[in-house]
Amino acid sequence: MNKIKVAVLGATGMIGQRFVQLLEGHPYFELAGLYASERSEGKRLGEALKIRDHTFKEESLDMRIETVDPVAIARSSRVAFSGLPSGVAKETEAALAEEGVAVFSNASSHRMREDVPLLIPECNPDHLKLVQEQSTFGNGGFIVTNANCSTTGIALPLKVLDDAFGLDMAVVSTYQAISGAGYPGVPSLDIMGNVIPFIGGEEEKMETELAKVMGTIQEGRVVASPVQMLVNCARVPVIDGHLESLVLRMDKDPSTEDVIKTLGEFRGEPQRLGLPSAPLQPIITRSEDDRPQPSLDAYAGEPARARGMSVVVGRVRKKDNYIKMFVLSHNTLRGGAGGSVLNAELAVSRQIL
Amino acid sequence: MNKIKVAVLGATGMIGQRFVQLLEGHPYFELAGLYASERSEGKRLGEALKIRDHTFKEESLDMRIETVDPVAIARSSRVAFSGLPSGVAKETEAALAEEGVAVFSNASSHRMREDVPLLIPECNPDHLKLVQEQSTFGNGGFIVTNANCSTTGIALPLKVLDDAFGLDMAVVSTYQAISGAGYPGVPSLDIMGNVIPFIGGEEEKMETELAKVMGTIQEGRVVASPVQMLVNCARVPVIDGHLESLVLRMDKDPSTEDVIKTLGEFRGEPQRLGLPSAPLQPIITRSEDDRPQPSLDAYAGEPARARGMSVVVGRVRKKDNYIKMFVLSHNTLRGGAGGSVLNAELAVSRQIL
């Protein structure tokens, strides 16, 4: 098959550079252009390197960054992967869809729009068809979003447990990595040797986004899930990998063993379709005392293209009629650029690309 | 008044050195000896310095460490402050009480003994009288313990809210500092840029200890509080200061304002008695978006002698019929050596010392 030409928007940022990394050698997509704000115009990608221990090819590092221009992008690319900041994303992404570009966005701007899927292919693949409600769909343009990084990590286990045991309530505390705040993001004077118990808008996003991701489609609209969510968000001095503690109440009151087995055996639509970025095991359960840990588990996921795409669950315990556990996911891969790429792969397999 | 001679046990450790710091210039107590394992015998305190940015007096740094010997300690000291490791503490502290020494211990060994108070003077000052049940009380010897560092921090707000609104359930996630693991404690290779979602025995301790601290005394015994506790513990790369996220359900379903006012206005027995290490305001409530933080709030507490003895509460929010908040306390001061010293000050004021 001919590869589909794609653009990366926000190429100087943490998410944008993850897109570049994931698109190198991708079987479906071919990187046709890098775009960012005027400030970076003409710079080589290599001059604005943000990702540690990267393995970019020299040809990627030598690509020049262009100013975002929807008309120009539409001429050269069928798809745009967007890592734009929310402020800019709203208008730009809409303009791109107008121009007939399929936008897969990591920005929050359009996530809660009724006609935009908030897509996690293992959780709600059928939501993808919402794009047909978008007025631009006729000319090939549409917008698909992925969820907030801290939502995505827990959405996988929560959806699986909801389906199996009827989830009633989830109390969540987050231990979020600094890469989630973008670059330059959190000043080192604020976070080194410290925890900041606040991330603006994050708790609200997690509550509303999870309800949409876990919702069901009825008459072309998502009916939100009624699961009760109680969230406390905090930033910790970790580079990559959001850890979250969960306390769950489920209707069927499953045992610890039931929960572990159900999570570990889960396979979703991307696994059945064999999508390139789909991890063989979407939820890895660990039995050690002290896992998952960002430093050991953030990059879980096989094969190589799905590195950082598995969610890792550990310390599953039962107390009274509650299940406690820790969940880890890579916030700029599974919870960022990797999620968008997986969404686009699903769109290819469903032939809307 | 003549100052009471006191010994510090475990003087080479994190808690032991905090004891020394707190006893310098103390109005009730006079440091008579430093004790640790044989390995450190004869060393100057200054050779084994653990506390950052300390302000020890040269005469403290020059004190020599002796091997723990209950008989010798009893000869020179009326009181022993113990920062011994749990393994050693059980037998040694019992032997000291036999010798007529009043032991104020930070170790967990005797905390759950029926006749030993698990004392936080703002929460349960009346538990102190449990010492009269100890067989050694007659000869002046007894043991008083303070709670685990992560228990202590939340015990203050939870007890105050329980008294005011009837606490029903508390879901807690901890962000615990590395000084809580003692020295050498956590290897840097494990914790730098990482979070470890496990602290051995900590979740169980928090659940059982909180029930005892919040319990009531009936017929010379503590009847445990029935509050439902669901705890997830994690270690973060912070030197001092345990942060904890709380989700609470209370019978009277108070408003955010009620909760903030009740916590901020609380004054306990140590405040009424004007004990030297009692902070003027035991629970400080902060209204900023992003507080409390270990780096800014761990040392909260006035006057100078009560530095690190206030508990700081922030981000009080209501969702449905739950109250969410973050709580910070200094784990080796309020939750460690400072707690023991405050316990001893209460004992002095109640004339059992």
Add this chain to the structure above:
Amino acid sequence: MNKIKVAVLGATGMIGQRFVQLLEGHPYFELAGLYASERSEGKRLGEALKIRDHTFKEESLDMRIETVDPVAIARSSRVAFSGLPSGVAKETEAALAEEGVAVFSNASSHRMREDVPLLIPECNPDHLKLVQEQSTFGNGGFIVTNANCSTTGIALPLKVLDDAFGLDMAVVSTYQAISGAGYPGVPSLDIMGNVIPFIGGEEEKMETELAKVMGTIQEGRVVASPVQMLVNCARVPVIDGHLESLVLRMDKDPSTEDVIKTLGEFRGEPQRLGLPSAPLQPIITRSEDDRPQPSLDAYAGEPARARGMSVVVGRVRKKDNYIKMFVLSHNTLRGGAGGSVLNAELAVSRQIL
């Protein structure tokens, strides 16, 4: 004596807030106003808190920040302590001197001006008289600067050794704290778990500033010292405290013992005058294997008002005819706000204030 009214410029930054901290209860000076850019106008100091584990008084936290306006400042203050960014400092400080204000500046803008003293009172107190060359001196206005933070730390031992043994060459490598870059300064994504071997302009500043500080005054001008300096600068993930490694060659080829004795016994003009911020021992020599360390030694200095004003030297060794050592100094106290305050105290004692 009536206290002298002083203004703090750049009050929202790291240096500005150190000024506030040092001026609380100062015996000579009284804080009359806080100034910063328009962006912060009207904010309480407490809203923009940068210094960890601060102990500001509530009345300081409640002071409102005003926009920098030289005429207004001149009306209310005799002295301005400047922590302004270099870009802004040049013009503003000159305008203040025009208005008759004595400016003690931490900014680099005027440091190399022929008629401006680059003052470290223990090293070159006589340089203060350079202010008489300034055209504004007649109306009471003048500018005194302190040296770059990494220059100041080593200037003390180098000047003392130069006087005693004739310093010929100094090879320096720095391990600089992030507070030296101001706020927001270094992004956490760049520095956590990393070292950045570059600080723009720093190596050049250290070489030229040290030559001026160690220079002699001849005919109203500073003749630069000819000591050969070879400097490599790097940023490390430390909050406060610049560590520097030194390899020195001296004409008289002193022994290790000579060097240690000479440094430890040094007392300068501020010590003779008993200036309030002068540490009793300006250079503390440590004999332990592994000192000085930022976490243990950054705040060295007695009495309390001189905390962080001593320079700490350790690991003095001889190899061939070279002396090797490590030097630590607090970059925002001795190397920043504390240096400026000490300069102003010298000016008071010399009656030019």
Add this chain to the structure above:
Amino acid sequence: MNKIKVAVLGATGMIGQRFVQLLEGHPYFELAGLYASERSEGKRLGEALKIRDHTFKEESLDMRIETVDPVAIARSSRVAFSGLPSGVAKETEAALAEEGVAVFSNASSHRMREDVPLLIPECNPDHLKLVQEQSTFGNGGFIVTNANCSTTGIALPLKVLDDAFGLDMAVVSTYQAISGAGYPGVPSLDIMGNVIPFIGGEEEKMETELAKVMGTIQEGRVVASPVQMLVNCARVPVIDGHLESLVLRMDKDPSTEDVIKTLGEFRGEPQRLGLPSAPLQPIITRSEDDRPQPSLDAYAGEPARARGMSVVVGRVRKKDNYIKMFVLSHNTLRGGAGGSVLNAELAVSRQIL
């Protein structure tokens, strides 16, 4: 060719686990056994995981650790890669050579023995023939050592510059990663947010080892190089990657451009032989302002098997007749396990294995 059976000694440590990582799929060697102290006997490798973000194969993680026993090892392996602690290494490695095993050791015990090569294949490949002086060589047993991690990093550029321009003096300051201290190694309470200006014995090792590595063989013995070395060592809070600042004086007084060109164009014996772990470019020179950095450059080296085997040089500057630069190398790969594996590859190519 049949693969050579190899054992890894010290398999629970940082270096041992790097050996396992490097031996997975190695074209010359086949991992036949993992050995460590009795304490770890019977454990799975996966239970004692130390390396972050590892990508071990499950079959490696499932290997069981055996107690070190020279006779048993000799039965199953022709080669032993040793990551033993120095205390144990001396006797064990000698015993293995007695049993006819070729030992490639990262331990310091035998490095300075006259008949043992201290080998860095790009620097001194001919030193390998020293093994023929070993009494055990007849039965196939011998010992080859690699240099200390901080020595190795600078040995490459220093040797190349010595050959080209005649190196006279090198002043070195190190910024060393914590993985260099092994596991558990440096307590987090000591190093987080801190720098420790001391690593026991390191400065002496660097001086003597570099003289041997850069020495020439005359009549079967190494004549040490007379280059003057002045070293200051410090530990910084970095996981992997030793950074070092250099100030060099060379007889021919080369320009900055000469130095950069000479370093970047250098290719050594391993490159000519195409050894599997040899990086295509042994010394990578970077022209950015702020490189090399541990977080971006520690894993430099192509192809994939040579990841972390290139040394990265940056910030080459000239001042007077001195050249200044920063050098970075991966301390447990190029400066540890990778160095030993490259040594063994050279031995294979020279047919002494």
